[in-house]
Amino acid sequence: MIQQVFSIVVPLFVIAAVGYFYGSRVRPEMRITNQLIMDVFMPALIFHVMIQEDFYPSQYLPIMLAGVLLMLGSGVIAFGLARLIHLPWRGFVPPAMFSNWANLGLPLYVFSLGDAALGAGVMLVVAGNILCFTIGTYIYSGKLSSLEVLKTPVIVAVILGGAFNFLDIRLPLAFDKSVEMLGQIAIPLMLFSLGVRLTRASWKDSRAGVIMAMFCPMVGVALALLLIELIPMSAMHQNILILFGALPPAVVNFILAEQYQTEPDAVASMVLIGNFFAVISLPVVLFFVLSN
Template structure:
């Protein structure tokens, strides 16, 4: 079991560590690559996973409900923890609510549970992504238009993929191959860019960083276990949900905090230490879920 967990996690952290080392030595500007990833490669991955004859969105309604329960529950727990610590809820809630289900979650799901786990993992990613670009952005700036979330390419790819699947439209095989090839670029680029991005983070407050780093996976796994008791899920979906709950805070939380001037140093501490703590919490989640 230990060797299997190491074999699953090693490629993820190896690519992230490589990105960190390159980021420390060369300081590459990945802003254009990251934009291409979010605007082209990730949407291609999402569309290819959903525009599939074997994908039926109705089959994943319980899993989507459990994901929504988990994300919302983490937000409420983050608000209560922030009030107890005397921290601004806008600083602590997003890192606890929105996890790294893109950079780490998608490749981890495939490596741990096989290619068949990609479609449900993408569906879970889209629940979190949709909430992050709508409620998460609104939480940091109440003047923002939530309707803008429908302009996000990955959201449009989700709607297009689901529509193609529901209507039974068969995409020309060579075109689908090209789309899958674009999607295949996204995961290694996500991991490499995550490592580079972590070189830009700084520990602004160690105490809050450690609390957030531990609270994010502990609360997530606890809510995942609760959701399993309340919502009927298959064994594979339960394992996916548990791993989803254990994921560290998304790097996007730091980008949003910096953009909206919401104590980015504190958020950076939570994100940086949270992703380091994933070395401890993800093996625990995999040991339980496998």
């Protein structure tokens, strides 16, 4: 079992580590690469998953609901904790809610549970993005713009994929293969990009970073275990939700915090230390999932 766990998590961290050391040495400009991930490769992955004949959106409603409740629950608990230990809540709450669903989550689900886990993982990414670019943006900026989320390519891909699925439209094989190949680029490139991005995060506010590193897996997994008792879902979706709850803060938190100047150093520390701590926490949670 231990060997199986390491065979799953080692490739994830090796690819991210390659990105980290390459980023430390070369300091590449990743803005265009990250934009390509979010504007082309991730939408292609989502669209391709959603137009498959065996993709039925209704089967993912329970896990999407559970994912949303997990994020909101994490946010409420983080708000109370921030007030209790005197940390700025606008900088502490979003990293507790918005984790690495895409960069780390999707590869983790696929490597540990197989390709069948990709559909549920994609729908959790969708739910997370909707919350992040509505509630998350509001917390960081103090302003709410619900229309912004509809402009993001990921959400456009969801709408188009849903329409194609509902109308039973099938792409010609050559086009379907092209979209599939574009989507296949997303997962390894996201891991590499994560590693590069972490070279620019900060160790300055290590107190907040250490607290968040422990908060995410402990609270996330506890909420996931509670929700799988309350919301009926398949065994695979239960396992995905537990892994979802264990994920560290997403890099997008650092980007938004920097954009709106809301505790950017503290948020950068939470992202950096949280992702490094995941080297320990994720194998433990994965061992628990695979042993059940």
